[in-house]
Amino acid sequence: MSLKVSLTSNSKFKGVDILLTSPWPKEVWNYGNAPTDIDVKTCGSASVASLAATLKPRYHFSALQGANYERLPYRNHLVLQENAQHVSRFIALASVGNPGKKKYIYAFNIVPMSGTDSAELVKQPLDVTENPYRKSGKDEKKTQRSKALEEEEPAQQFFFDLNRQQGKKRQSDGRGGHQGKQPKKHPQPTGPCWFCLASPEVEKHLVVSIGEHCYVALAKGGLTSDHVLILPIGHYQAMVDLSSDVVEECEKYKASLKKFYKSKAKRYVMFERNYRSQHLQLQVVPLPLSCCATDDIKESFIVQAQEQNIELLEIPVHTDIKQIVQPGTPYFYVELDNGEKLFHRIKKNFPLQFGREVLASEAILNIPTRADWRACKLSQDEEESQVKAFRKDFEPFDFSLED
Template sequence: MHVSRFIALATVNNPAKKKYLYAFNIIPMKSMDPAELVKQPQDVTENPYKRPGKDKADAQKATFGATEEEEPAHQFFFDLSRKQGGGSRGRGRKRPSDGARWGGDQQQDGDRPKQPRRHPQPSGPCWFCLASPQVEKHLVISIGTHCYLALAKGALTPRHMLILPIGHYQSVVELGSEVVEEMEKYKSALRSFYKSKGDRCVLFERNYRSQHLQLQVVPVPLDCCATEDIKEAFMVQAQEQQMELMEIPEHTDLKQIAPPGTPYFYVELDSGEKLFYRIQKHFPLQFGREVLASEAVLNIPTRADWRECKQTREEEDEACKQLRDDFQPFDFAWED
């Protein structure tokens, strides 16, 4: 999707002398780089004229811990598969939707810093944008400036959590530097928290058939299995499904091997080792959970599917309250 800008102008020669002319440059879309075309300003809002979703029941499928399956985005004005020449264009200010900003005053156009690349806004309701009315806020554990922490819906274990960006981003490779920095702080806090509970920390992300980044963070008891065993479990199960997980070299950034828009599966172990698979066509949606729930790791195979692990609202409330209390000493956002 690309952004459309709407500017309200007054009538010509109006008594209040309000602005009735606006000058701007237009660059043809066919001359723009696809990545530049789909950049999203920080305060962009959803299209108020979009068609309603297919079925409200479909939207109910997407909840914390269950990455929603979305339809392919329809692009009627530009073929993103074509390789086009470069180019750039300016954008005016957009009016932010309610709750879209978290602290800080709005800046004037001349003072606005360069915005990071943003994934297009969701074509329908997003269950993970914190300002969205669909988000299940009772599952939230901690809120930072750019990210927040939530209990996973249908969690593998009682301390299975998600790190999510407050704004709408599809994957880790599309995050701005300030969001990445805070996400790393949450990772560090969770590692310390899990260590105090006798657990090691396994993180994974599936950037496939999803529209909002969910970084799954699962604790594995230290006496359950070694990091090498967890790595081997991922490798073996991937091989069984004819997928080749590659190990990312140390100090190599994920963005270097997966440009924005690339579907992938990513694992980060407590040893610092990182595994990556570039998804080609099909990918088992529960792969990360299936590996960790397998006999080789947590040995809870019946919990591989999040839908089989649902709790009542009362049970979720109680679990979140306990988790917030336990995590509070490690929560840098609480200190701020």
């Protein structure tokens, strides 16, 4: 603590060049490549992680675990919210003379921070990731998520109880009340929701796959017959609101759909509009490989955004959207099949069909009359026929069907 105070009390403090600690920092692998030779559940010190987060070392070395591990470099600033800062690199070295001949020496050249040009210092390598010590956009709290939140039970499927509370029984305070906080409830909609899977309003005939926390459904009035949505089973408004287990399964569905569309000689574009919407809908639109290249799709989004005075910014590939925007903030987000991402923070009016308008434009699918989903609605029989066909084709790629 005294080291942190003595260094950071200087208003000009930017970080340190080299930090040497015996223990690893706890969860240093977050958002990056995971180590293979250690137990990540027991490894690491929270105090060292806090120290590293504060001191922002350009190089951080540890050796207590006796394993060699070089983490991808991570940034020390919030993209679009803070001025760019230098990246940090964590290197763990194995024991000297270890029988497995794992690396225990690390040679490098470094010019001290004080003597490095500012522009050169803040250059971001292509493989840079988010800061592993920032668990969410609420990093200002500098605290770990509570155990109750970590152990929150995910929502169940269909008409299972979504309101079941978790946690230990609380002690009575002797006055008819209880001590301690109420167990955290799963977020609930304020009114009827067309996308909560337990809701009577949801059109279940459009569902093509159901996992533990997410489901995939054919888009109503889709741009194409294989345009689908990835949605959380429980009620979440946006990607930034998702718990870690829901995010994990969402990523699995992304990967499965990517493989599926590739087998059909297609690439996908995903977008989310967290504006005037109640429930997260991650739109997944496949495009024929012969239609246009990924760079052309990206350019179309940027050009058409400029034409409508929308500031659509490119954000780093490894960026977690939770690091950019706080829950409750309206935004529009695009993810391309090569991992590139575009982001717009909505401040006032935003065209509700913008994502579809770009993809339906002459530059891409050339079906401008289908930009509005309401002009593309089918009968229920037609929808059921499309769902049946999609489900059959997707079945070999659907991880939810695995034992």
